[in-house]
Amino acid sequence: MKNIRIGWAMCGSFCTHAKALAQLELLAARYEILPILSETAAGTDSRFGAAQALRKRLKELTGCPPLCTVAEAEPIGPQKLLDVLVAAPCTGNTLGKLAAGITDTAVTMAVKAHLRNDRPVVLALATNDGLSGSAASIGTLLNRRGYYFVPFGQDDPEKKPRSLMADFSRIEETVAAALEGRQLQPILL
Numbered sequence: 001m002k003n004i005r006i007g008w009a010m011c012g013s014f015c016t017h018a019k020a021l022a023q024l025e026l027l028a029a030r031y032e033i034l035p036i037l038s039e040t041a042a043g044t045d046s047r048f049g050a051a052q053a054l055r056k057r058l059k060e061l062t063g064c065p066p067l068c069t070v071a072e073a074e075p076i077g078p079q080k081l082l083d084v085l086v087a088a089p090c091t092g093n094t095l096g097k098l099a100a101g102i103t104d105t106a107v108t109m110a111v112k113a114h115l116r117n118d119r120p121v122v123l124a125l126a127t128n129d130g131l132s133g134s135a136a137s138i139g140t141l142l143n144r145r146g147y148y149f150v151p152f153g154q155d156d157p158e159k160k161p162r163s164l165m166a167d168f169s170r171i172e173e174t175v176a177a178a179l180e181g182r183q184l185q186p187i188l189l
Contacts, residue, residue: 005032006175007082007114008062009107012040013089013126014048019168020088020124021057027172028061034081035059035066038094038107042068073106077113084175085114085121088150088168092127092134098147099137115146120178124150124171130164138164142187148178153189 008024010017027033035058043051058066067073076082087094087107094107103112111121123141127134131154141147151174155165167189177184 003032004179005034005081005083007034007036007076007085007110008058009036009038009085009087009090009110010041010054010058011038011087011089011091011094011107011126012044013091014041014044014046016089016126016165016168017041017048017054021061023088023168023171024058024061033062034064034076035062036073036106036110037066037068038105039068040105042066042106067106067110069106070104070109073109074113076110077116080117082114083119084179085110085119086124086171086175087111087121088124088166088171089126090123090166092129092137095123095125095127095134095137095141099140099144118146120148120175120181121146122148122150122171122174122178124166124168124174125152126165128160128163131162134164148174148183149187150174151184151187151189 097108103109150166152166174184
């Protein structure tokens with residue numbers, strides 16, 4: 001399956017990076033992966049890890065240094081570099097930008113460039129405001145062609161009642177469905 005080229009875009013939901021990297025490690029053994037980092041993910045040290053360590057780990061897993069700027073991500077479209085693009089984690093901020101057509105990060109540029117080729121984008125949500133501020137963006141993208149969601153649900157209803165998170169273990173099957181042009185069901189867990 002190395003002939004399927006997956007873009008792996010990570011945003012700044014730092015607490016979910018370990019889950020995303022665990023799935024990436026599994027996929028990197030079977031697929032060609034091009035890593036992409038939002039500027040926030042590429043440059044912010046957090047209590048979950050150092051930015052430099054994340055960039056290094058992505059290169060180790062994929063053999064490629066991550067694309068970290070708008071200019072680096074732009075050729076994805078014209079050069080048709082990917083078959084599918086996965087945003088994992090995809091934050092509420094990135095969801096809002098995608099829904100509004102804003103292209104100001106490496107991740108949003110990668111998505112825009114990739115969609116110009118009518119190829120699928122898979123979103124693995126990780127947002128504390130999925131059932132409040134980001135709900136409209138989720139609805140918008142559910143109705144937009146080319147977007148597919150990794151099944152998601154509330155990750156901590158007691159402490160974070162509006163928070164949503166994708167089931168990262170279902171990324172690969174969501175990718176397979178998206179490549180067939182269908183949304184994996186059920187979307188809501």
